Amino acid sequence: xxxxxxxxxxxxxxxxxxxxxxxxxxxxxxxxxxxxxxxxxxxxxxxxxxxxxxxxxxxxxxxxxxxxxxxxxxxxxxxxxxxxxxxxxxxxxxxxxxxxxxxxxxxxxxxxxxxxxxxxxxxxxxxxxxxxxxxxxxxxxxxxxxxxxxxxxxxxxxxxxxxxxxxxxxxxxxxxxxxxxxxxxxxxxxxxxxxxxxxxxxxxxxxxxxxxxxxxxxxxxxxxxxxxxxxxxxxxxxxxxxxxxxxxxxxxxxxxxxxxxxxxxxxxxxxxxxxxxxxxxxxxxxxxxxxxxxxxxxxxxx
Amino acid sequence: xxxxxxxxxxxxxxxxxxxxxxxxxxxxxxxxxxxxxxxxxxxxxxxxxxxxxxxxxxxxxxxxxxxxxxxxxxxxxxxxxxxxxxxxxxxxxxxxxxxxxxxxxxxxxxxxxxxxxxxxxxxxxxxxxxxxxxxxxxxxxxxxxxxxxxxxxxxxxxxxxxxxxxxxxxxxxxxxxxxxxxxxxxxxxxxxxxxxxxxxxxxxxxxxxxxxxxxxxxxxxxxxxxxxxxxxxxxxxxxxxxxxxxxxxxxxxxxxxxxxxxxxxxxxxxxxxxx
Numbered sequence: 001x002x003x004x005x006x007x008x009x010x011x012x013x014x015x016x017x018x019x020x021x022x023x024x025x026x027x028x029x030x031x032x033x034x035x036x037x038x039x040x041x042x043x044x045x046x047x048x049x050x051x052x053x054x055x056x057x058x059x060x061x062x063x064x065x066x067x068x069x070x071x072x073x074x075x076x077x078x079x080x081x082x083x084x085x086x087x088x089x090x091x092x093x094x095x096x097x098x099x100x101x102x103x104x105x106x107x108x109x110x111x112x113x114x115x116x117x118x119x120x121x122x123x124x125x126x127x128x129x130x131x132x133x134x135x136x137x138x139x140x141x142x143x144x145x146x147x148x149x150x151x152x153x154x155x156x157x158x159x160x161x162x163x164x165x166x167x168x169x170x171x172x173x174x175x176x177x178x179x180x181x182x183x184x185x186x187x188x189x190x191x192x193x194x195x196x197x198x199x200x201x202x203x204x205x206x207x208x209x210x211x212x213x214x215x216x217x218x219x220x221x222x223x224x225x226x227x228x229x230x231x232x233x234x235x236x237x238x239x240x241x242x243x244x245x246x247x248x249x250x251x252x253x254x255x256x257x258x259x260x261x262x263x264x265x266x267x268x269x270x271x272x273x274x275x276x277x278x279x280x281x282x283x284x285x286x287x288x289x290x291x292x293x294x295x296x297x298x299x300x301x302x
Numbered sequence: 303x304x305x306x307x308x309x310x311x312x313x314x315x316x317x318x319x320x321x322x323x324x325x326x327x328x329x330x331x332x333x334x335x336x337x338x339x340x341x342x343x344x345x346x347x348x349x350x351x352x353x354x355x356x357x358x359x360x361x362x363x364x365x366x367x368x369x370x371x372x373x374x375x376x377x378x379x380x381x382x383x384x385x386x387x388x389x390x391x392x393x394x395x396x397x398x399x400x401x402x403x404x405x406x407x408x409x410x411x412x413x414x415x416x417x418x419x420x421x422x423x424x425x426x427x428x429x430x431x432x433x434x435x436x437x438x439x440x441x442x443x444x445x446x447x448x449x450x451x452x453x454x455x456x457x458x459x460x461x462x463x464x465x466x467x468x469x470x471x472x473x474x475x476x477x478x479x480x481x482x483x484x485x486x487x488x489x490x491x492x493x494x495x496x497x498x499x500x501x502x503x504x505x506x507x508x509x510x511x512x513x514x515x516x517x518x519x520x521x522x523x524x525x526x527x528x529x530x531x532x533x534x535x536x537x538x539x540x541x542x543x544x545x546x547x548x549x550x551x552x553x554x555x556x557x558x559x560x561x562x563x564x565x566x567x568x569x570x571x572x573x574x575x576x577x
Binding site for chain 2: 021022023025028030032033034036037038039040041043044047101104105107108109110111112115117118119120121122124125126127128129130132133134136137139141142144147150151178181182235238239241242245246260261263264267268273276277280283284287288291295
């Protein structure tokens, strides 16, 4: 045993050793992360300033020429609009449906656990599988949706959903919404379950109706959850690639080509890495807005 | 809300049926012969006498489904193992040591959520080409591990936060090393977190399409999601076969999901919303 007086400085020493240990632990993943994600990402941004195609396999500095090319080409505008339409429609639909589903799942009823778990299934499906299921449901000739609408007398002849610009956009929005509702409702449910029941009961005793309880008690309580879910959802939808690519390939006539598909097309079909990176920069700037809101709300909370 | 619980059960069941219908429809399509599948008014309930496993037999006969499954399994298990070790260490550090270094590291890791895989895959492609990792399942494994680590680290941090540090301090006073205290005390207590991260990482790798489509070209190295895409031919799609393959791809995920669902949901919501 050390005398008491000798122990105090050692505590300080321990703290320093602990801190070093902590740094060491995080250093490995951080180094790996820098090498494998961050550096490649920054590199991709840098390449937007270079001419780098199949014809010029060694990148040549080209200033803002790639961005000028995009502007002259005139296609990036409609693609950006497609992206915004897809993101806004999908995020809004998922938000509303996910919240409604979470409010129902938060009620006490028989079979709740099973129903809650079962309804998470769309989320764990590989997204290409999701895309094919919906392509099949929306199939012009043999799709079950057309069959159902015909039987119900809502349409007179089958609609070629994925062959028209509006139909294809609705189709990919539908598929992605279906895919994301489970995750959104899981978030909302977690938020709802943290709501103290006393507050609801107090409001009830004061004579509040269901609608009033939801508006004045439940929704204010869910504020943070809603912001985070909304932003995370929007970011996920901005990054969406698989479902659209497998379902429509960006067609018909580019009607569902969003930024993610355009980056890929430029990079791996036209083999124009420089131009693809320029599209990537525009894409990243579009994501940066929601990303900033997300990080700020997280860190304010913490 | 003033509905009786029975009413809520009925309502919830109806909605759940609606949500699950597409999956049901996939399975039904896979079990029906072509002439029924390709009809104008497909039956909602499959006539029991018409059910056949022909599409499943066809899939195994005409497509290397087993190869795809094995490839997918290899990539998934490998990337889960690699990413799990890394993110456990990182999560522990983020949770236990709140220095400026850790905070920066945490912030940088979070940032990566904003980076779309479709963009990251371009430099991956360039890097992998120069390292000879292109067209290799090992490379694909690394790529999937790399994109899974950041969020998994945050998940683990959340779970470690729930374990009092005093436990490890006590072990250290009793002569345990720091690494030993982590390994013997914190990690075993953190099993739910490890399970949640494993499921998250597993789903990421199992469902990956962008990397698999881009970093691998040889059909022998295809994974399931890429293989499925090959069913969509230039002229026609064999829907029954596609739905059969899709149904099969569901089995492993569903098993994993049923086993680990409680951990997963708590973990996902924990990691993203409440830090």
